[in-house]
Amino acid sequence: AEYMGSSTLKETSFAPSSMSFRALYSWWRGRTFSTVTAAWCVRVLWAIFQTAYIHPDEFFQSPEVAAKDVFGFRTFIPWEFAQRDAPCRSIVPVAFFSGGPFLFLRWLQSTFDVFAGTTALFFLPRVLLLLCSFLADFTVSRIARAHPGLLEEKAVLLALNSCWPTFVFMQRPFSNTVESLLLIIVCLLLFGCRTRLEHMLLRNILFGVLVACGVFTRFTFLFFAFPFGAYLLYDNGLRWQRFSSLSAVKVIWRTAVPVGLAMTLCSLVFILIDSLYFGTLQFEHGNLYGYLTVTPINSLRYNMDPKNLAIHGIHPRYTHALLNMQLLFGPLAMLAAYRGLRSLWTYPNVKTVLSVLRRPSQVVAIKMCLSASVFLPLCVLSSAPHQEPRFLLPCLLPLCCLAGDAITSRPTTPQRTDDKKHDDDVVVPAGSAQLSGRTSRTVVSLWLLFNLACGVFYGMLHQGGVVKAMFYLNERVVRAPCSPSQSAKPVSVIFSHTYLPPRYLLGYPPNRAPSTECYNNVTLLDIGSEPLTTGLVVQEASEYLVVVPASVLAPKYNPSHLLGFACSPLTWFGPHFSGENLPTADLFASLRLLIFSCHSVPSPFTANWRSKHD
DSSP: TTTTTTHHHHOOOOOGGGGSHHHHHHHHTTTTHHHHHHHHHHHHHEEEHHHOOTHHHHTTTTTHHHHHHHHHHOOOOOOHOOTTOOOOOHHHHHHIIHHHHHHHHHHHHHOOOOOOOHHHHHHHHHHHHHHHHHHHHHHHHHHHHTTTSOHHHHHHHHHHSSSSHHHHHGGGOOHHHHHHHHHHHHHHHHSSOOGGGGHHHHHHHHHHHHHHHHHHOTTTHHHHHHHHHOOOOOOOOHHHHHHHHOOOOHHHHHHHHHHHHHHHHHHHHHHHHHHHHHHEEEETEEEEEEEEHHHHHHHHHTTTHHHHHHHOOOOOOTTTIIIIIHHTTTTHHHHHHHHHHHHHSSSSHHHHHHHHHHHHHHHHHHHHHHHHHHHHHHHHHHSSSSOGGGGGGGGGHHHHHHHHHHHSOOOOOOOOOOOTTGGGGGGTTTTTOOOHHHHHHHHHHHHHHHHHHHHHIIIIITTTHHHHHHHHHHIIIIBBOTTTSSOOOOEEEEOOSSSOOGGGGGGSSSOOOOBBOOOEEEEEETTTTTTTTTTSSSOOEEEEEEEEEHHTTTTTTSSSSSSSSEEEEEEOOOBBBBTTTTOSSSSSHHHHHEEEEOOOOOOOOHHHHHHHOO
């Protein structure tokens, strides 16, 4: 009521006779603040209950590595960390976002003598990232208050919180998520803080530290941060010239030196930590020997080799622009491009445009910086043949600031700039290039449907049974209750036609063993898309558990033989969607991940198969 006024509330009240799309649309538009609050609640609940599996990197680039170091679990170390002589990922972001929560959990276990299952290992890093993701909301509020007229705070917050990467991607321990968080902090530092003249040196130093942290997280951060470096030069020059006449060379010098020194010192810290962790630099008897490891350079070298990229998949160069940007942001990406072009059209002539670009106001400079932080990385990343949607995740906040209010605020008529206005005063209003009423309602409908569909699919359905199955296996296999006199029995767990199972969620071998539980000798094997008729022998085991999607076995969901074993169904988890094996006509039965218990002796395997998987 405070935000829109009591008359609006009266017009859009929900009587049974007013349950039309127009009434629903007006209600959604009229209660922006309360809708944002509701979106925050949904965001928290979504982070708690989503167990879908987007990509193996969300597990294997962070928690899988940290769990081995903190708890001593038997895990799968990916190629980025396995190449100890030339690793491609820094351990520092992993230690902070996964190692920190795991160390806290280990402290709780040792201090209070409690034994939390692997469920806590799954959720703790996500809770930390959830809390960090609210930095984006805080940044939007700070920018709106520091620069009135730049954006509509509540409308942009609503767009940010209803965008599916916010409540799906930003809670997952991808390196792209950390990269996005660092870019958000850069936006907060440059746009959301009113920096006094005496604090400008500190701002330059902090910017250098953030850039170094971003580059050691992913070297592509440099492309996202470059426009912000240009804005920092512009803003420093604007502030210093108010008090003294400094040449452009002096402005660049006084900005570049503290930024460069901060980046260098912070990078040296990362290099030293990584070199000691990976063992390329060793400290014995007061002496250091070995060589330094610079992970961004190793990663750049790896990605510049087409043979390496071919292992991960080759995509057309237009994939980012035409597919990935739309998959992540839907109408938001197209609206940002549309508003940018329409904003240029509001100027009376080319001379005025060139004048504004040559001497922009601060609001226009911020918009140019945000636009460049989307356009420049998009162009650079599109030059690489391997392109995945999550590589564009840092564009989330800039796109929401540029076009979020076009989706969630009331339509306004674009105003042309007065020809008689002085060039220095030409500013594009925040509500310019707004959509008409009918078009805006269509865009809102598409926006809500798109984000709901993607949120449910990638948050709940996609490979949704794998994580739940790992929780179950930890309880049934690793922590199976038994009598003190009973000996541990060997068990083999075989995953077929699923994404690579995160082994740290199995929690084996455990770091502590309660007296009421006996731990089995567990072997976990992922056979990928190998035929289920293949006969396997992993080791002599008293029980074999086969985990396979129901869509692979359709239409016979309870076969008596799998992989040469005589099997019986044990349990199932869902919903589980596998893009490699699409659901059948029986949708409910095929959206499951089945677990079979097998006890008979398997048929012999071929030497060729063992050489591939041992």
